[in-house]
Amino acid sequence: MxxxxxxxxxxxxxxxxxxxxxxxxxxxxxxxxxxxxxxxxxxxxxxxxxxxxxxxxxxxxKEEFNREEFLSGLLDKAEENAFMKFGEKINPKIGDEFKLAILPKMEEAIVEMAEHFPDEQLQQLTITEQPSAGRAEKIFNIYDSLSGKDIIRFHVRQENPPLEGYWFNFHYHTRHDAFATHYDMGKIYWDKNTPPEWTGKQLLS
Structure with missing residues (x-):
């Protein structure tokens, strides 16, 4: 020092x-x-x-994309659209059976579809806002928000086989074969009498 x-x-x-x-x-x-x-x-x-x-x-x-959360949101919206379509007249009679027998198959089809998309493409997919009313079949479509093209379409058709009464046939179509094939998810029995018309969002508002 x-x-x-x-x-x-x-x-x-x-x-x-x-x-x-x-x-x-x-x-x-x-x-x-x-x-x-x-x-x-x-x-x-x-x-x-x-x-x-x-x-x-x-x-x-950039916020990190969470695949599981995104799919969960799609599945919630799918269920919401189905019950929106059933409306107050049809839902009380078939709602519980739909949840047990049809909804799991609907979710399975959506998850299987999602497996074909990488994260950056999956997050571009969205679900239509409202089901069709009247006698139209559409429950909802999942489509590419950038191109506007449908990926998968979920329908329910009212059927009336001779002497059997009315049934609701749940099925879907995919873009892979130009929506030609009818993929069954199951049927729910209604009654001998004609079921009410489907309720669309525009009729609820």
Missing amino acids: KATAWFRKSLVILVSVLTFGLVTPTDLAWLAEADSLKDTKKGLVEEEGLAYLASQNPTER
Whole structure:
């Protein structure tokens, strides 16, 4: 420590002699302090710059896609559309049987469809907002929101075989064969009497 102090004093004296007294010990202290402040400010600017770049990084700002949550949302909306279509007249009679016998097969078909899509394409899929009313078959379609093209269509058809009364036939079609094949999910018996018409969203509002 003593040697270091002696060296500093010697250096100050030497500088004063060489510069003929133009640079004093006070000037040297001020210059050292200025260099120190400059380094500190430079470090702060660099840190702020890095923090800004990190905040602007699209990879960090992009919310991570959760496949399970997305599918869960689709399945919830599928069930909602089905009960919306049944309405207050049909739902009390077939709702429980639909949940037990048809809904699991509907969910299975949606999950199987989703397996054919990577995450970036799956998150573009959406479900139609309302079922068809009257005697129309559509419960809902799942389609590509970018192209507008249907991927899979879920229907229910009212059937009246001779001497059997009325049945509800639940089925779906896929784009893989231009919606030609009829994939059965099951039937639910109604009654000998003609069932009421389906209720669409536009009739509920």
